[in-house]
Amino acid sequence: xxxxxxVLDHGNTxxxxxxxxxxxxxxxxxxxxxxxxxxxxxxxxLMMAGLHAPTSxxxxxxxxxxxxxxxxxxxxxxxxLSVAEECASWGFEPGAVIRQAGxxxxxxxxxxxxxxxxxxxxHLACILSKECDLLxxxxxxxxxxxxxxxxxxxxxxRRAGGITVIFTHEQGIFPEIDHLWEIxxxxxVDCGRMPDGLRHWQHAPPLARLxxxxxxxxxxxxxxxxxxxxxxxxx
Ligand SMILES: Nc1ncnc2c1ncn2[C@@H]1O[C@H](COP(=O)(O)OP(=O)(O)OP(=O)(O)O)[C@@H](O)[C@H]1O
Numbered sequence: 001x002x003x004x005x006x007v008l009d010h011g012n013t014x015x016x017x018x019x020x021x022x023x024x025x026x027x028x029x030x031x032x033x034x035x036x037x038x039x040x041x042x043x044x045x046l047m048m049a050g051l052h053a054p055t056s057x058x059x060x061x062x063x064x065x066x067x068x069x070x071x072x073x074x075x076x077x078x079x080x081l082s083v084a085e086e087c088a089s090w091g092f093e094p095g096a097v098i099r100q101a102g103x104x105x106x107x108x109x110x111x112x113x114x115x116x117x118x119x120x121x122x123h124l125a126c127i128l129s130k131e132c133d134l135l136x137x138x139x140x141x142x143x144x145x146x147x148x149x150x151x152x153x154x155x156x157x158r159r160a161g162g163i164t165v166i167f168t169h170e171q172g173i174f175p176e177i178d179h180l181w182e183i184x185x186x187x188x189v190d191c192g193r194m195p196d197g198l199r200h201w202q203h204a205p206p207l208a209r210l211x212x213x214x215x216x217x218x219x220x221x222x223x224x225x226x227x228x229x230x231x232x233x234x235x
Pocket of ligand 1: 015018035036037038039040041042043044169
């Protein structure tokens with residue numbers, strides 16, 4: 001596998017009433033970028049994908065030959081009329097995708113007749129089955145219930161190789177995360193690798209924050225990792 005790096009070299013973007021400064025290096029692994037509503041997560045995802053040019057600075061994709069972006073709203077990705085056509089547009093048979101998505105739909109029905117959550121699961125099943133060097137997932141958990149979030153997390157955690165970046169304000173359910181980032185005060189902040197990065201993560205969910213404050217640093221942000229830390233006798 002060739003070395004992959006996405007370098008944000010003071011990649012700044014400005015709009016009349018908003019700006020974002022993004023500086024840092026994303027290496028192979030699973031990255032979590034958290035931030036409040038409107039903080040710039042989607043804009044940063046577009047910048048990293050090469051779909052939004054920085055106003056100043058640069059975004060350098062070293063060794064990255066393939067990029068996939070998943071937008072928050074699954075309708076943005078639809079190109080087929082039926083579920084089967086939609087799966088085919090990704091190069092997949094509908095049966096396998098429908099099984100992986102865990103939804104109960106027929107391949108011949110119009111893809112836009114699916115509920116938002118079903119469509120999101122179908123889209124995620126397709127995109128998570130593709131191999132790529134850089135996978136950018138903007139709010140992958142939106143529209144999903146807890147079991148579906150957990151299944152998507154398992155699929156993300158299984159990704160081997162490549163750079164995966166999750167942009168989200170999710171506070172409950174996470175996959176295995178290697179590196180924590182957050183957007184705060186108009187800047188991308190590198191909180192650091194897990195688990196030490198937890199100490200610097202302002203957007204940490206309440207349970208993770210409590211565990212850190214009580215000296216039980218979770219090794220992982222997965223539900224199992226948080227449970228293990230919560231059940232641990234204080235260090
Ligand atoms: N095309 C645009 N033109 C002008 N301003 C925009 C445009 N797109 C986004 N913005 C502004 O840029 C800022 C960042 O938006 P962005 O969608 O990146 O935030 P976000 O963190 O992804 O939000 P959310 O959590 O709601 O998805 C917001 O203030 C938004 O109003």
